[in-house]
Amino acid sequence: MPWSRPDHATVRYLPSLPSHPEGLDALLPGVESTNEFGTFWFSLRPMSEFWDDSRIAEGLDKDAMYFDLEAAGGRGKPLFLAGAAIWDDVHGWMLWHGLARHPDEEAALLHGFAQLCIERPRMVSYSGTKNDWPFLRSRWDRFRQPIPRLNAHLDLFELAQARYRGVLPACRLVTLEKFLLGRHREDDLPSGFIPLAWEDFLYSGDGRLLAAILYHNLLDIVALLELQPLLEVPFSPMPLPPVLVEPPLL
Numbered sequence: 696m697p698w699s700r701p702d703h704a705t706v707r708y709l710p711s712l713p714s715h716p717e718g719l720d721a722l723l724p725g726v727e728s729t730n731e732f733g734t735f736w737f738s739l740r741p742m743s744e745f746w747d748d749s750r751i752a753e754g755l756d757k758d759a760m761y762f763d764l765e766a767a768g769g770r771g772k773p774l775f776l777a778g779a780a781i782w783d784d785v786h787g788w789m790l791w792h793g794l795a796r797h798p799d800e801e802a803a804l805l806h807g808f809a810q811l812c813i814e815r816p817r818m819v820s821y822s823g824t825k826n827d828w829p830f831l832r833s834r835w836d837r838f839r840q841p842i843p844r845l846n847a848h849l850d851l852f853e854l855a856q857a858r859y860r861g862v863l864p865a866c867r868l869v870t871l872e873k874f875l876l877g878r879h880r881e882d883d884l885p886s887g888f889i890p891l892a893w894e895d896f897l898y899s900g901d902g903r904l905l906a907a908i909l910y911h912n913l914l915d916i917v918a919l920l921e922l923q924p925l926l927e928v929p930f931s932p933m934p935l936p937p938v939l940v941e942p943p944l945l
Contacts, residue, residue: 699873701881702914708745709882709910712903719796719902723909728793732838733803736794741786742917748788750876750921757782759849760815761923763915764827765908768890773801774834775893777808778912780920781815788920792909797897802838809835812843819919821868822852851919854926872918875925884911 710722719725719736728737742748765776775795783789791811795804808831812818820827828848835842855866863870872878884892884907896904 716901735804759817
């Protein structure tokens with residue numbers, strides 16, 4: 696796709712990964728955060744360090760939280776990563792990452808993310824109203840933690856379906872990235888492999904696996920920020936180039 700740029704051309708989050716296993720802290724900056732439920736790995740970084748926000752139009756909700764989750768599988772499986780973009784008046788958009796390095800850290804991660812939800816009760820997600828938020832509620836309930844109350848939740852998947860269903864090959868986030876943002880994921884770990892990568896980390900301790908998952912989560916969050924202005928205008932841009940759908944075989 697000559698009109699589409701690879702992810703590493705616009706987002707430079709990861710250093711060159713070594714050829715041998717490393718701990719996560721040797722690859723990405725982070726600290727241990729402790730609360731009444733235990734400890735989890737935490738990182739808060741200005742997104743300007745690795746991403747150019749000039750692609751974003753003015754008008755994003757700076758009081759909202761743009762979030763995405765990674766879990767160890769389907770319903771009933773633990774949450775191990777919560778990521779969010781939040782606005783800071785000094786540093787601009789900040790990347791909030793909370794990571795459970797072991798299932799025992801999930802409760803602390805959930806509590807830490809709940810505090811962020813209390814501070815930012817307006818949320819933006821992709822398919823989060825049907826998937827991420829009900830999943831979070833079930834995990835908070837699992838650990839008998841209070842469920843934060845939302846003021847609003849904008850689901851960009853619903854906007855995408857209303858405008859591009861039948862126009863694009865699909866309304867997956869990566870599809871909109873290709874046709875609306877002109878970016879394709881070349882260095883990304885596919886979402887279907889993320890639970891396997893986390894399980895592999897539990898056995899091996901290789902931080903390169905977690906770094907790849909964190910990068911995938913970041914790409915999802917960047918896509919939310921870049922897509923919202925395109926999906927909320929009265930007339931969204933058509934894909935570039937136009938998508939031709941072959942007729943079904945008779």
